[in-house]
Amino acid sequence: KQEVTQIPAALSVPEGENLVLNCSFTDSAIYNLQWFRQDPGKGLTSLLLIQSSQREQTSGRLNASLDKSSGRSTLYIAASQPGDSATYLCAVKGGSEKLVFGKGTKLTVNP
Amino acid sequence: NAGVTQTPKFQVLKTGQSMTLQCAQDMNHNSMYWYRQDPGMGLRLIYYSASEGTTDKGEVPNGYNVSRLNKREFSLRLESAAPSQTSVYFCASSELGGMSTGELFFGEGSRLTVL
Numbered sequence: 001k002q003e004v005t006q007i008p009a010a011l012s013v014p015e016g017e018n019l020v021l022n023c024s025f026t027d028s029a030i031y032n033l034q035w036f037r038q039d040p041g042k043g044l045t046s047l048l049l050i051q052s053s054q055r056e057q058t059s060g061r062l063n064a065s066l067d068k069s070s071g072r073s074t075l076y077i078a079a080s081q082p083g084d085s086a087t088y089l090c091a092v093k094g095g096s097e098k099l100v101f102g103k104g105t106k107l108t109v110n111p
Numbered sequence: 112n113a114g115v116t117q118t119p120k121f122q123v124l125k126t127g128q129s130m131t132l133q134c135a136q137d138m139n140h141n142s143m144y145w146y147r148q149d150p151g152m153g154l155r156l157i158y159y160s161a162s163e164g165t166t167d168k169g170e171v172p173n174g175y176n177v178s179r180l181n182k183r184e185f186s187l188r189l190e191s192a193a194p195s196q197t198s199v200y201f202c203a204s205s206e207l208g209g210m211s212t213g214e215l216f217f218g219e220g221s222r223l224t225v226l
Binding site: 031032034036041042043044045046049051089091093098099101102103104 | 219
């Protein structure tokens with residue numbers, strides 16, 4: 001059974017800092033891995049999706065990497081801003097329709 | 112550009128009442144999902160539908176029923192609501208196969224309280 005873990009559960013950083021959020025998964029037979037952002041009281045917004053054949057994806061200040069052999073993905077946020085404050089979730093899709101989510105990292109960027 | 116639309120956004124029920132959460136997507140996706148999100152538990156899959164006319168149980172299906180009415184719509188029904196079903200419910204859709212990436216798109220959520 002696939003398990004997805006995100007550490008730390010919460011992170012607080014000063015504005016302008018570069019930071020890395022971690023996601024680990026137990027079964028390396030994945031179809032894709034997706035990073036989401038969730039603001040309080042809102043739905044999930046897709047940030048980046050990495051297919052199993054890819055190593056990384058970039059969008060603006062965000063870069064996500066995937067290492068299937070070690071069961072890890074990282075989300076790198078450059079030059080963090082207060083507007084980046086949110087909960088970040090990673091989710092892994094295996095061979096079935098089911099997507100398995102981590103419990104998220106709550107990020108606070110302080111002005 | 113609506114994406115995934117859920118109704119209602121908020122609902123308060125008494126124990127034993129029934130209700131249906133509606134979900135519609137305009138992206139022509141084959142796959143649709145219902146999740147619930149609870150503090151400390153993360154997102155858990157209730158039911159999913161890989162295509163029109165098919166539905167399958169997820170991780171926590173007990174107490175729920177679903178209907179894939181057509182390709183656009185996927186509803187979630189609580190026949191006899193219980194306080195344990197107090198949660199935020201999310202509908203999502205995606206497309207797999209061919210050139211599709213399998214990216215998952217979510218609705219804004221439906222916040223249900225059962226008293």
